[in-house]
Amino acid sequence: MARQPILQPDASKDPKEHDSALRPRWLREVIGQKAVVQRLQIVLKACKKLKEPLSHMLFDGPPGLGKTTFATVLPNEMGTALQLTSGPALTKPADLLPFLTNLEEGSILFIDEIHRLPRTVEEFIYPAMEDFRVDIVLGEGMNARTISLKLKRFTLIGATTRSGMLSSPLRDRFKMHEHLEFYSPAELAEILMINAKKLNTPITEEAAQEIAIRSRGTPRIANSRLWWTRHFAASEGDGSIDLAIAKTALAMAEVDRAGLDKQDRRYLETLIGVFAGGPVGIEALSATMNLPVDTLSDEIEPYLLREQFTIRTPRGRIATSKAYSLLGKEEPAKELKDDDTTSQPSLF
Numbered sequence: 001m002a003r004q005p006i007l008q009p010d011a012s013k014d015p016k017e018h019d020s021a022l023r024p025r026w027l028r029e030v031i032g033q034k035a036v037v038q039r040l041q042i043v044l045k046a047c048k049k050l051k052e053p054l055s056h057m058l059f060d061g062p063p064g065l066g067k068t069t070f071a072t073v074l075p076n077e078m079g080t081a082l083q084l085t086s087g088p089a090l091t092k093p094a095d096l097l098p099f100l101t102n103l104e105e106g107s108i109l110f111i112d113e114i115h116r117l118p119r120t121v122e123e124f125i126y127p128a129m130e131d132f133r134v135d136i137v138l139g140e141g142m143n144a145r146t147i148s149l150k151l152k153r154f155t156l157i158g159a160t161t162r163s164g165m166l167s168s169p170l171r172d173r174f175k176m177h178e179h180l181e182f183y184s185p186a187e188l189a190e191i192l193m194i195n196a197k198k199l200n201t202p203i204t205e206e207a208a209q210e211i212a213i214r215s216r217g218t219p220r221i222a223n224s225r226l227w228w229t230r231h232f233a234a235s236e237g238d239g240s241i242d243l244a245i246a247k248t249a250l251a252m253a254e255v256d257r258a259g260l261d262k263q264d265r266r267y268l269e270t271l272i273g274v275f276a277g278g279p280v281g282i283e284a285l286s287a288t289m290n291l292p293v294d295t296l297s298d299e300i301e302p303y304l305l306r307e308q309f310t311i312r313t314p315r316g317r318i319a320t321s322k323a324y325s326l327l328g329k330e331e332p333a334k335e336l337k338d339d340d341t342t343s344q345p346s347l348f
């Protein structure tokens, strides 16, 4: 029989599939985001004492930082039920009705990607959030009448990668608004040690730190790097992960020392190679890279900005010296770049 090819990282399943296996179930298992966890502990304790449902909460931040994790931990802590849906799945108010009528006192409704909720659904939700009722219009035209449906006191948890796209009436109806930040390498290493244990994979601390610094500050990415490294260790070694295995596996997955992956580097290469380091608008980058604007702004850019590989100005994105040195490219002299009129060769 032909030898099985080594599993390629891109061939591994949707990373979200690993999420549920490795996701913390209790607040005490959540690593990092200390300030957020502390505030949630206060609210949990208060609401249990006062016998009130949790206040409506909004979590925002780039993908993979723990928005869904918080939303699934909270009902466990409160001992209540959770229903999950998402903005794009709710195309009209009627889509929301089954969720609302299923609510129990104190239970949680989680709406992922809440910035993609259509306007009509959003307006339908306002009275549900404020007064625990919805107004349903029956019939049309002259015969239309509105009935008011009373709901159980529930908690709405919204998650978004784009809190800026939320309308202010919706945003204001959330009593808590938590922004999730990128994780430190030490926090990611801790998550990796715990998750390797859950997967029965021996790992050295050095190896966990190596994977951690190369995970873009993101637990979901750390988990998929772990997944890949674990497969690599099983295929090419005895199944345990040490520093050498981690380094070889990550190099093969084309993850560089800074933790950037192929897509990040392509972004920087386009910005520097095609647009001379910027400033360039996101639409132009998106068109050249043939990727949706959302993918650039929600998934690629936040980490590059935070690590200062790029900066954002009113005139567009600009590559920093750090980006040039990462790609091993010479940075053009400043005076030439800033003085637009003299730096452009004349066409005539």
Ligand SMILES: Nc1ncnc2c1ncn2[C@@H]1O[C@H](COP(=O)(O)OP(=O)(O)O)[C@@H](O)[C@H]1O
Binding pocket: 018, 019, 020, 022, 023, 024, 029, 030, 031, 032, 033, 062, 063, 064, 065, 066, 067, 068, 069, 070, 159, 191, 219, 220, 223
């Ligand atoms: N604070 C954390 N502590 C431990 N693991 C985490 C934490 N945040 C996220 N994770 C891990 O990362 C995965 C992705 O997180 P998730 O909550 O799905 O991100 P988001 O919803 O923000 O995209 C989770 O399944 C979990 O394994």
Ligand SMILES: [Mg+2]
Binding pocket: 064, 067, 068, 069, 112, 159
């Ligand atoms: Mg999520």
